[in-house]
Amino acid sequence: MTPPEDEQSRPSSEVAESPPAGLEEIGYSQRWSELFAPHGALGHVPARVIRSNRGSAVVLSPRGVARAKVAGALRKHALGPLDLPTVGDWVAVDVAPDLEVPLIHAVLPRASAIVRGDPNKTSGVQIMAANIDVVFIVHPIADPPNLRRIERELSLSWESGAAPVIVLTKADLSSDVEAARQAVASIALETDVLVTNARAAVGLGQITERLTGHRTAVLIGPSGAGKSTIINGLLGEQRQATREVRVADGRGRHTTVARELVQIPGGGVLIDTPGLRSLGLTGSEEGISAAFADIEELARSCRFADCTHDHEPGCAVKAAVESGRLAVDRLVSYRKLLLESQVVAAKTDARARAQEARKEKILGKAIKNYKKQSGRG
Ligand SMILES: Nc1nc2c(ncn2[C@@H]2O[C@H](COP(=O)(O)OP(=O)(O)OP(=O)(O)O)[C@@H](O)[C@H]2O)c(=O)[nH]1
Ligand SMILES: [Mg+2]
Ligand SMILES: [Zn+2]
Incomplete structure (x- = not known):
């Protein structure tokens, strides 16, 4: 050209x-x-x-x-x-x-991207951040951490092509840090679980460590989790706006409004994002498979290859729940996410078909007009 x-x-x-x-x-x-x-x-x-x-x-x-x-x-x-x-x-x-x-x-073609389903948008998806190496999944330790939401965020992270790391914040407000960390570790599989107190700049070295080599990481997690506070702690200044979140009226509010990439002294960049209430799945099951590798591993021993771990005999997953090796909440969460993903995939297919039909209609009209104009109709 x-x-x-x-x-x-x-x-x-x-x-x-x-x-x-x-x-x-x-x-x-x-x-x-x-x-x-x-x-x-x-x-x-x-x-x-x-x-x-x-x-x-x-x-x-x-x-x-x-x-x-x-x-x-x-x-x-x-x-x-x-x-x-x-x-x-x-x-x-x-x-x-x-x-x-x-x-x-x-x-330029992306190396990775964390994408969420966004039911409010006509397209159905939103890219939260592109070309990331690490996804920090940030949750307050004291609340206690919402395991089901972390599982959802792990699924989206694995889908992105970047490696997730869980960051538990506000360790100073928790009476039993170790118990909370262990609860999260039990659903995190191989994913690292870090504990920080960003206000006192405690534990932030574990974050910068993962940025060496000019790497890019994104911070995701609920509003008020302390994502922007981590960035401020690393910068040593109040660059990002942070705010006390009051539970009573805090719904639907977030302090950070734009997604922003910040250069971290010592190397690497962090992308701050607004805490979102809904983090929809995108219709792909790969991320879920990675986030629930323990269940998928068990499922290989189910009698039926297409076992739904619901009513089938010879189900190794249900056996693991009965013997206490697998938490029932985790199985419920897995099935819920899979179902949601399938619904999204069906909607996406329907949308694609509608788009295709629209294109064909336009093309059909154009052909008809052409024939009319050239007197061949
Ligand atoms: N005690 C304590 N408070 C913290 C810690 N980290 C953050 N906070 C406080 O938690 C509140 C929310 O922190 P933000 O950094 O604004 O949270 P965010 O995740 O950026 O929230 P959004 O921008 O709304 O998504 C602020 O008042 C912070 O000062 C911590 O480690 N310990
Ligand atoms: Mg923020
Ligand atoms: Zn089964």
């Missing part, structure tokens, strides 16, 4: 210097440099989306931080929100001086 004239004629100093200053610290690597190369030939610069909220994006490029807009062609060709830039994305940006704001022309 030949770049348009104005882009060809741009002085070569406008083409991205290599490696782009400052981008390596936030994760720019060989992979991104290779994926970016064809865009560099067009005179665009590589950038990372560091903040996104309802369609607006702030990017960090070698030119600094700027609010950017999605180029018309990219928006037009996007089939849904998955094709549009989101926090953590690496993008190709036009920063020509005659532009009012930088224009995002392309989103």
